[in-house]
Amino acid sequence: MSQLEIKDLHISIGDKPIVKGLNLTIKRGEVHAIMGPNGTGKSTLAKAIAGHPDYTITGGDVLLDGQSVLAMEPDERARSGLFLAFQYPSEIPGVSIANFLRAAVQARMAEGEELDASGYYKRLYAKMDLLKIDRKFTSRAVNDGFSGGEKKRCEILQMAMLEPKIALMDETDSGLDIDALRIVAEGVNAQRNGPSAPGILLITHYQRLLDYIVPDFVHVMYDGRIVKSGDKTLALELEAKGYDWVKQEFAAATA
Amino acid sequence: MKPPTEIETAATENPVVGIDQTAGNFSYKVDYAFDAGTGLNEDTVRYISSVKKEAPWILEFRLAALKKFQSMPMPTHWATKDLENINFDKIRYYLSQGQKPKRTWDEVPDDIKKTFERLGIPEQERKFLAGVEAQFDSEAAYSNIKDIVAKQGVIFVNSTEGLREHPEIFKKFFGKVIPTGDNKFSALNSAVFSGGSFIYVPPGVKVAQPLQAYFRINAENFGQFERTLIIADEGAEVVYMEGCTAPKFSTSTLHSAVVELVALKGAKIQYITVQNWANNVFNLVTKRGVAHEDAEIKWIDCNIGSRLTMKYPGVVLKGERARGEVLSIALANDGQHQDTGAKMIHAANNTTSNIIAKSISVGQGRSTYRGVVHIPKHLKGCKNNTECDALLINTNSRTDTYPAISVRGDKNATQHEASVSKVSEDMIFYMQSRGLTEAQAMSLAVNGFINDLARQFPMEYSVELKRLIDLEMEGSVG
Numbered sequence: 214m215s216q217l218e219i220k221d222l223h224i225s226i227g228d229k230p231i232v233k234g235l236n237l238t239i240k241r242g243e244v245h246a247i248m249g250p251n252g253t254g255k256s257t258l259a260k261a262i263a264g265h266p267d268y269t270i271t272g273g274d275v276l277l278d279g280q281s282v283l284a285m286e287p288d289e290r291a292r293s294g295l296f297l298a299f300q301y302p303s304e305i306p307g308v309s310i311a312n313f314l315r316a317a318v319q320a321r322m323a324e325g326e327e328l329d330a331s332g333y334y335k336r337l338y339a340k341m342d343l344l345k346i347d348r349k350f351t352s353r354a355v356n357d358g359f360s361g362g363e364k365k366r367c368e369i370l371q372m373a374m375l376e377p378k379i380a381l382m383d384e385t386d387s388g389l390d391i392d393a394l395r396i397v398a399e400g401v402n403a404q405r406n407g408p409s410a411p412g413i414l415l416i417t418h419y420q421r422l423l424d425y426i427v428p429d430f431v432h433v434m435y436d437g438r439i440v441k442s443g444d445k446t447l448a449l450e451l452e453a454k455g456y457d458w459v460k461q462e463f464a465a466a467t468a
Numbered sequence: 469m470k471p472p473t474e475i476e477t478a479a480t481e482n483p484v485v486g487i488d489q490t491a492g493n494f495s496y497k498v499d500y501a502f503d504a505g506t507g508l509n510e511d512t513v514r515y516i517s518s519v520k521k522e523a524p525w526i527l528e529f530r531l532a533a534l535k536k537f538q539s540m541p542m543p544t545h546w547a548t549k550d551l552e553n554i555n556f557d558k559i560r561y562y563l564s565q566g567q568k569p570k571r572t573w574d575e576v577p578d579d580i581k582k583t584f585e586r587l588g589i590p591e592q593e594r595k596f597l598a599g600v601e602a603q604f605d606s607e608a609a610y611s612n613i614k615d616i617v618a619k620q621g622v623i624f625v626n627s628t629e630g631l632r633e634h635p636e637i638f639k640k641f642f643g644k645v646i647p648t649g650d651n652k653f654s655a656l657n658s659a660v661f662s663g664g665s666f667i668y669v670p671p672g673v674k675v676a677q678p679l680q681a682y683f684r685i686n687a688e689n690f691g692q693f694e695r696t697l698i699i700a701d702e703g704a705e706v707v708y709m710e711g712c713t714a715p716k717f718s719t720s721t722l723h724s725a726v727v728e729l730v731a732l733k734g735a736k737i738q739y740i741t742v743q744n745w746a747n748n749v750f751n752l753v754t755k756r757g758v759a760h761e762d763a764e765i766k767w768i769d770c771n772i773g774s775r776l777t778m779k780y781p782g783v784v785l786k787g788e789r790a791r792g793e794v795l796s797i798a799l800a801n802d803g804q805h806q807d808t809g810a811k812m813i814h815a816a817n818n819t820t821s822n823i824i825a826k827s828i829s830v831g832q833g834r835s836t837y838r839g840v841v842h843i844p845k846h847l848k849g850c851k852n853n854t855e856c857d858a859l860l861i862n863t864n865s866r867t868d869t870y871p872a873i874s875v876r877g878d879k880n881a882t883q884h885e886a887s888v889s890k891v892s893e894d895m896i897f898y899m900q901s902r903g904l905t906e907a908q909a910m911s912l913a914v915n916g917f918i919n920d921l922a923r924q925f926p927m928e929y930s931v932e933l934k935r936l937i938d939l940e941m942e943g944s945v946g
Contacts (some may be wrong), residue, residue, distance in 0.1 A: 263901050266893065287900040288909075296901075303898035306889075307916030316912055317902040354916065371902060 215241040215278050215294065215378040217262075217412060223272035224254070224261045224437075230271070231257045233437035239412040241378055244405065246415040246423055248448060249434035250456045255416045256300060258434075259381040263297035264290050277379065292321050294378030296411070298368040298385055305355040310367060311337065313355045314374050321375075340373040344400045362393030369400035372411070380411045386422040398425030420452040435463050492587065492713030492744060495686050498579050500605075504562035506689070510534065513659055516562045520628050520662070523635070533648045533658030540652040548805060550776050554750055559691040559722055561660045562606045567628055569601070569608035580609045587713065589682050596928060598677035599624045603694060604684050606662040613679070621670040622706075624679050627695045630666025637668055641699055645728035645756050645784070653752045657693045657726040664694030664725065669704035669735075678707040678740075678926065683723075685713075685749070691722040698728070700735035700763075709740040709929065713773075720748045720775060729757030729765055733787065736764045742929055744936060745774040747804055753779045756811070759819075761787030768925060771798045771806050772936050780838060782811030785819035785850075792821040797918050797933070800833030800865070801940055809838035809870075814880075818849035825856045826918050829865030830910075830940070841873040841882065848879035856886045859917045861910060889917075911941040 217239045224232035231254045239245050247255055261268035262275055264287030275282050282290045305313065314337065319328045341348065346366060356364050365385055372380050382401070386394055402425075404410060415426060423431070423445065431448045433441040435456075440463050441447065451459070504515045513534050517527040542551050570576045573590050584590065584602050593600045599613035601624070608626040617624075623634060630638050648658040665681045685692050700706050712723070723745060731737045737757060745751050751774040757765040767781035783792030794810035812821035827835035837856045852875070858867040867888060875882045891913045899909035914937050915922070922930040 265897055286906075287897060288903050288905050291901050291903040299898065299901075303892070303895040305895065305899070305913065305916055307919035308912055313899075313902070313912070316904055316908065320903040320905070320908060375902065 215412065217295075217379040217414075218276040219262070219273070220276070221273035222258070222275060223270065224257055225269045225271050226257070226267060231268075231437055232261070234273070235434075235438055237414075237432065237439060239379060239414055241412045242405075242410045243430065244413045244415060244426065244428045245430045245432060246417060246428040246448065247432045247434050247439070248417060248420075248451060250460075251418065253434050254437045255434055256383050259297060259383040259414070259416055262381060263287055263295060288320070291375075291377075296372050296375055296377030296380040298365075298372060298380060298382040300384040300387055302356050302364045302368055304357045304359075306357050308355050309352050310355055310370070311351040314351075314371060317371070317375060337374060340370065343403050344370055344373060345396070346370060361388035362390070362396065365389060365393070365397045366400065369397055373400070373404055376409045377411050379414070381414045381416070383416050384418065385415070386417055386419060394422065395425060398422065401426050420448050423448045433459050435459055440466075493746065494586070496579050496583060498565070498686060500563045500687075501566060502562065502564045504560065506560050507557045508534075508559070508561055508660070512561050516660055516662060519562070519564075520567055522631065525639075526631060529643070529648075530659050533655050536649050537652060537655035537659055540649070540655060543652060547778060547807065548776060550805065551750075553720070554722060558689055560687065560689055561691050561693070562662060563687050563690060564605060564607040564662075565609070567607055569611035569626060569629075571610075571612050573610060576610050580604050583684060583686065584610070584682070587682070587684070592680070592928070596677060597680045598675055599679045601626060601665055601681040602684070603663040603681065603692075605686055605690060605692065608663055614677075617675055617677075620673045620675075622673060622675060623666065623668040625666050627661065627664045627666050627697070630697065634666070634668065637699065638666060638697065641728065641730050642697055643728075645730065645758050646726055646754050650754060653724045654726050654754045657695060657724050657754070660691070661693045661695035661726065663692075664696040664727075665698070665708070666696070667698040667706065667708065669700045669706045671701040672703045673701075674705040675707070678709050680709045680711070683710060683712045685721055685723065685745075689721070691724065694725045696725065696727040697730075698737060698739070699730045700732060700737050702732045703734045704732075705736040707738045707740065707926075709742075709926070712741075712743045712745055720750060721746070723749055723751045723753070725753045725755075727753070727755040731757060731759045731763035731765050733760050734762045735760070736766075738766045738768065739781075740768040740925065740929060742770045742772070742932060742936075743774065743777070744772045745777075747773055747775050747801070749774045751777040751779065753777075755779065755781040756784065757782070757792070758784045758786050759790035759792055761816075762789045763787060764791040764793075766793040767795070767810070769794065769796045769808065770929075770933055771796075771808055772940065774804060774806075776805045776807070778807045780809040780811050780840075782813065782840075783821065784813045784815060785821060786815050788816045788818050790816060790819045792819075794823045794825070795921050795924060796823075796825040797921060798825075798827045798835050799914070799937065799940060800827070800829045800835040802831040802833055805834045805836070807836040807838060809836075809840075811840040812842070812852060813840070814843040814847060814850045814852070817847050819847075820851045822852070823854045823856075824921060826859070826921055827857075827867060828859045828861065828914050828917065829867050830861045831865060834866045836868045836870065838870045839872065841871075841875070843875040843877070843880045843882070845876035847877065850875075850880040852882040854882070854884045857917070858886075858888045859891065859914065860888065861891045861914070907938075907942045911938045914941065
């Protein structure tokens, strides 16, 4: 069973420590939610694991199926099975979603191996049907002029096509109205079953996403660490009591 | 005859269209039967003219051009100082194995044939071309046109043959679109020109497949000065494509062509260039067409390689309702300067012109758009659209836009748009996080940037252009 192990991870931006010793193991097929107040290091965690050059790993390790990914380039990490769904996906003018995904699929093939175009489109259309995405969507340039909802659906489609072992979903609910949120959540849920279901790390500020994507585990992150873990009821408790409750507990524990 | 010796190889794959830079980076040792030596003076010009057995008027034309060339200053007051690094005394102005091109590949000498086979030219000819001319240094080694096209009266030969066999057509148009003294390099070309294509398409004939010329520089310290003249008679249509490569020598090479197009009433000419010179080639080319009443001239100009390219294809819109178009793509990688653009001279009522220029600057590469649009006051109903888009990759690269648009009078319309965009680190990271390497990500960003233009190119060329960009981006990742 594929899994991602995050061991005593420390991450800095410049000289500033952001993540300060975080431990978490995500198995394929599981959905973990990380919640926490703004500025606590949730997005930093996701981007650093994906290999963003702005973040420095100052301690600990990240292992995918027992292999450390820290020495790998972002693209090697992706090809070995990591996927980051961005909070703010980049626009790529002039490159259609179909061509972009095709290049990404091709990049996962051995050198000299040619992509079977008709097989590719068959698979793409099957995924689009699963996610209830209109066929015309893939001829549009990646994220170029997309609404917030369209950008997130584009991320979910890419995730479905690339079939990662582990997907890190960074604030997937931000900027979505309730209808868009429901559609995106359905897209994620559609990928939760079957042998190719990824392990998912959902990063979110709000409980409402978890009404639609019900997590197996909920973790509360504060000041660069996981300070509390539990099942989905923890999210509801947080919703009721607010983050101040966590802050006070944390302050009491470290006092 | 001894087998050709390979001097340098870098390429392993044999590309279909054969104009990528790695594939062009090789040269074979060739024994030249005709060599004008090094440096330029009257004797050089007389030598070239006598080897070609030219009529006296041509020699006079050349000698007058030489005087003009010698008297004109380098245009460094507006262009780059890099021009001063051209040493005219160290260049070889004429090298050939003979003046008569072969009609079949079997007759082409082995050492030259090997070069073109490696570049994939005979294969392309079979696949999708109506005719091919393959120039090796100063002269065409091969030139052929499909029977079906020849039977329609289409003439497709090199300039030497054109002058010899069709002087009545040649002389009427030669040097009329681009006079000798147009600029220093057109004067140089007029003095020492050799090779290039002469095409005449009779009235009403529409050539279904493209005609292609392939220009190859093989020798070091060499100057290639081809001269092309294309005439589409009334209602005729023709598509001409040219490809260029040279090996990477340690010393610089000069390519200075003159291309003149004449589209008579209702004719259409489309001229496509995919230039991929090695990055030590000075590429200083003058290209201009005259479009008569209801005629259309379209330049598609892709400049990928070279050390310095200065090229501004132009259309003189001479007849009413004439249309001119320039679609230009330039990619300046480290150590390269692409100074390209377009000229649209409106000289009749209701003429329209369109310029779309896209430039990409990578690393220390520099690209410049330089354009002229001229619509005089007495005309009416003229329209121009100019769009210049620049893409910067890495913060060191530089781009400049110098659009000179002079539209006088109130019965004409022009619009100009310019944009500069950057391939950001975030965009590259986004693509990398999907599994693309940094080079693949940059290449995709560049291809996306030029996509709407490249779609207008013939299939074979847009595929090749994409491949060229992939190669350039691979080389630019540190």
